[in-house]
């Protein structure tokens with residue numbers, strides 16, 4: 474995203490990458506959609522990756538409850554707590570100079586009522602330095618979104634496949650299929666836009682359903698396995714970088730093979746220590 478709003482910034486041509494605003498704000502999401510500039514996001518759970526992705530010009534960093542899988546080793550995102558995500562979110566916010574940092578509200582921290590949702594969103598904003606929050610659900614979460622936005626906190630919505638309700642959905646099931654599915658997806662999308670969300674994640678939905686939603690909304694759609702017609706793309710960084718071991722979703726493109734790189738490095742280290750190759754004189758103190 475290289476969209477910007479000052480007269481001076483607007484004079485600059487779109488460069489992609491780290492061009493554009495000094496700090497990505499929610500208004501830049503609206504401008505990107507209006508100008509047809511694609512938005513990029515990655516998850517991040519720590520200070521070092523946040524800095525790397527930020528310097529590469531990734532527009533937003535999501536501190537996802539996917540940390541349940543990638544950091545904490547749970548099978549689902551359901552056990553993840555606010556107290557687990559707050560220190561990770563703080564680390565990411567401290568590492569991001571340009572990117573918009575979004576805190577994912579974990580399962581059980583916002584569903585009961587709007588008061589609970591506002592309370593949780595305020596905790597993240599006060600204790601982490603995040604710039605926005607994300608929560609799952611369309612029509613069913615619209616009141617929560619409205620109240621958080623009224624408290625001055627930007628909300629990214631998340632519809633389609635919502636991992637926190639995977640048991641209710643019957644597993645990792647593609648959403649928005651068929652006429653009924655597509656109609657429900659559109660109702661959910663309109664509900665979150667109307668409630669004041671600044672963007673909406675569409676996860677695991679057919680490309681044509683995502684296209685219809687993208688054309689119907691004024692806020693940008695962010696695809697996680699929702700095809701090429703969305704206004705932006707988001708991936709879980711450990712999947713994207715080939716660090717996740719085991720099964721990864723079909724929609725992921727791997728841009729590196731970090732698991733293999735690290736395994737090779739660990740083997741080399743072990744062999745060097747056994748053979749006495751490491752440490753060498755340059756690693757020693759006198």
Ligand SMILES: Nc1nc(=O)c2c([nH]1)NC[C@@H]1CN(c3ccc(C(=O)N[C@@H](CCC(=O)O)C(=O)O)cc3)CN21
Nearest residue numbers: 538539542543550636645646709712717721722723724
């Ligand atoms: N590492 C990781 N990557 C993710 O994308 C991710 C998480 N964790 N945790 C939270 C949610 C859960 N998500 C998931 C999890 C599994 C599939 C999956 O297995 N998809 C299959 C199709 C369905 C199936 O056959 O089970 C696929 O091949 O795409 C998809 C998204 C997306 N999110």
Ligand SMILES: CC(C)C(=O)C(=O)O
Nearest residue numbers: 516537538539577697
């Ligand atoms: C997969 C994305 C949308 C997410 O919610 C997460 O990383 O937790």
Ligand SMILES: [Mg+2]
Nearest residue numbers: 537538539577
């Ligand atoms: Mg999540």
